[in-house]
Amino acid sequence: NAGVTQTPKFQVLKTGQSMTLQCAQDMNHEYMSWYRQDPGMGLRLIHYSVGAGITDQGEVPNGYNVSRSTTEDFPLRLLSAAPSQTSVYFCSTGSDTDTQYFGPGTRLTVL
Amino acid sequence: KNEVEQSPQNLTAQEGEFITINCSYSVGISALHWLQQHPGGGIVSLFMLSSGKKKHGRLIATINIQEKHSSLHITASHPRDSAVYICAVKNPGNYQLIWGAGTKLIIKP
Numbered sequence: 001n002a003g004v005t006q007t008p009k010f011q012v013l014k015t016g017q018s019m020t021l022q023c024a025q026d027m028n029h030e031y032m033s034w035y036r037q038d039p040g041m042g043l044r045l046i047h048y049s050v051g052a053g054i055t056d057q058g059e060v061p062n063g064y065n066v067s068r069s070t071t072e073d074f075p076l077r078l079l080s081a082a083p084s085q086t087s088v089y090f091c092s093t094g095s096d097t098d099t100q101y102f103g104p105g106t107r108l109t110v111l
Numbered sequence: 112k113n114e115v116e117q118s119p120q121n122l123t124a125q126e127g128e129f130i131t132i133n134c135s136y137s138v139g140i141s142a143l144h145w146l147q148q149h150p151g152g153g154i155v156s157l158f159m160l161s162s163g164k165k166k167h168g169r170l171i172a173t174i175n176i177q178e179k180h181s182s183l184h185i186t187a188s189h190p191r192d193s194a195v196y197i198c199a200v201k202n203p204g205n206y207q208l209i210w211g212a213g214t215k216l217i218i219k220p
Contacts, residue, residue, distance in 0.1 A: 031206040042197070042212045043154075050206055058207075090154060094206070100144060100199075102154040 003027065006091050006103035013081040013110045021076040021106050023091030029101075031094050032074040033058070034066065036087040037105075043090065049074055081110045114138050117198050117211040125219055130185040132214045134198030137179065141203040145172050145183050148195045148213075157183070157196075188218045 007022045025032065033048035045058030049068040063085060065077040078085060088107050094100040115136045124130055134143070145157045158165050158172040160181065165172050169188075174181040185192055198211040 033207075042210045045207065048207065092154075099156040099159045100146070100208070101156065102146075104153045 004091060004093055004101050004103040006089075006106050008106060009104065010107050011109070013078070013108065015081060015083060015110060017081050019078050019081065021078075021089055021091075021108075023074045023076065023103055024072050025074075025091075025093045025101070026072065027093060027101065028071060029093040029095050029098070030071070032068065033092050034064070034074070034076045035090045035092065036060065036085075037090060038087050046076065046089075078108075083110045086110045113212070114209050115198060115200055115211040117196075117214050119214060120212065121215045121217075123217045123219065124188060126189060128188050128218075130188050130192070130216065130218075132183045132196050132198075132216070134181045134183070134211055135179060136181075136198075136200045136209070138200065138209065139203060140179075140200040142201045143174055143181050144199045144201070144208065145181070146197045146199065148197065150194070152194075154197075185216075190218045190220050193217050 004025045030051045034046040035043040037043050044060045046064050047066040049055045052068050052071050055066050068074050086109050088105050090105050091103040092100050118133045142159050142161045144159050146154050147157050148154045160174045169186045171184040195213040195215050197213045199208040
């Protein structure tokens with residue numbers, strides 16, 4: 001039981017490049033979400049999903065896309081990376097009555 | 112005004128001291144979460160509360176629904192408790208969490 005896995009752990013991109021951050025969970029949770037955490041700040045919700053085929057925007061969705069084709073996977077796509085997207089990204093899962101589980105995070109630097 | 116307020120923002124204490132971190136919220140909730148994040152580390156869920164009190168080892172979490180207030184206590188604090196402690200609340204019928212800004216705790220040996 002791996003819980004929540006994220007790949008990669010670290011990534012450096014050049015401005016304008018695109019990439020996908022992977023998130024997978026093996027707990028059969030309906031709810032998955034992506035957050036970014038900037039230095040000295042709290043978590044900000046980017047996108048979330050309440051089940052396969054259903055996604056919605058959070059607080060800071062611009063520049064990011066998501067999809068949820070399966071219960072297990074919830075990838076986050078950066079369409080054209082910008083230095084403002086330099087951050088640590090966390091994926092999380094949970095159910096309505098359960099605790100929240102977080103992946104280990106992806107540290108992204110955009111040059 | 113933020114919907115979830117934590118206090119204090121920063122707390123430094125000596126090893127062995129009893130620690131209290133507070134969380135007040137202004138919205139209706141179905142549950143409140145306390146989470147821990149070590150420097151450069153991941154985020155770990157400590158407690159999920161909808162009423163009363165929970166205890167796990169040296170950590171105790173309480174919630175007063177009428178007063179819209181929760182506290183996280185650490186007994187016999189230790190340097191390894193140094194971390195950021197985050198309070199988050201969940202709206203009824205909604206999976207999303209509303210996050211506090213966190214309390215940075217440093218325990219000195």
